[in-house]
Amino acid sequence: MIKKQTLEILSHIQIAEDTFEVVLRSSLSKELKPGQFVHIALPGHMLRRPVSIANVNPEAETFTMIFKILGEGTRNLSKYKHGQYLDVILPCGTHYPIEELTISHALLVGGGIGVPPLYYLGKKLKEKGVNVTSVLGFQSATHVFYEEKFQQLGDTFIATNDGTYGQKGFVTEIIAELDMPIDYYFSCGPTPMLQAVTNQLSNQKGYISLEERMGCGVGTCYACVVPLKADPEQNKKICKDGPVFLANEVSL
Ligand code: FES
CATH class of the missing domain: 3.40.50.80 (Nucleotide-binding domain of ferredoxin-NADP reductase (FNR) module)
Known part of the structure; x- marks a missing residue:
């Protein structure tokens, strides 16, 4: 069940050029599966930013996400510090089964x-x-x-x-x-x-x-569709039917 939570940043460090690792505390951490993502709201930006989950510590109820600066939104996200809070929708999307x-x-x-x-x-x-x-x-x-x-x-x-x-x-x-x-x-x-x-x-x-760059992130705006390989008339939504697909399922 997808929820919107306000999550505390426990750690926010740069780990490579333009690349940041953020640890957040969430009661939903143990529900996060490999391949899923979280969707983050940033002040001044209409669209949330999808960020993939890099690790989970279920005992500590924390998870780690990693993002790269790709534009203004993620540049803003890179300026956050530990102790600040983020508006996050989670868990989003499908996982590796x-x-x-x-x-x-x-x-x-x-x-x-x-x-x-x-x-x-x-x-x-x-x-x-x-x-x-x-x-x-x-x-x-x-x-x-x-x-x-x-x-x-x-x-x-x-x-x-x-x-x-x-x-x-x-x-x-x-x-x-x-x-x-x-x-x-x-x-x-x-x-x-x-x-x-x-x-x-x-x-x-x-x-x-x-x-994929996403809009709503929860399957309502159709900003993220990809055609099915077997039937290009049919589309799948990356945010909801994906982001994980069988290798031959969608046209790239
Ligand atoms: Fe809106 Fe996928 S981002 S339907």
Whole structure:
């Protein structure tokens, strides 16, 4: 059940170039599932900003979200400090349905601000006893974050567009070199990356999570629709039917 809450910021730190990690306290934290997002109101901005969930601490009733400065709204959000409060709608959207899947080895493929939800997903997969391999792409060395956290989940490979850290190039080049069986892949990142990854892994079962600028965030404004692959006349709403979809479900 989606609720609107006023949440205290327990921590607000910069973790990479233009990238911020915020910990919030919420009685709904334990209901947040990997892949879901929260929708944040900012003074002076009509539209809320969707931010994905990077981690949850159910005992402490806290969750972590990570965002990147993409415009004025997120720039304002970057100026908040611990002790301040945010108007948040949560939990929003669908999640990676890992409870229903039998998996022994999962491949996580993230790009940029698509990386955070994969960390919470990877943690949950590891708790289930799943082997996790992560391939993460960033613009450059200054944008890299959470590498050590992903390493605690399993083998982790980093690509940067400019080659200033890890392997120069794209995540798909690293995936091409991986030599191991996987049961499922889970990917989140910019649309061109998702197109490349879903093409490359078209023989594998997988789920993708779409990054999209949203309006209402709760399924009423139709600002976020994507056509179904099987029937392009039919649309899905990223905010409500997604952001997580089967890899071949929607047209990218
Ligand atoms: Fe309004 Fe998705 S953002 S329907």
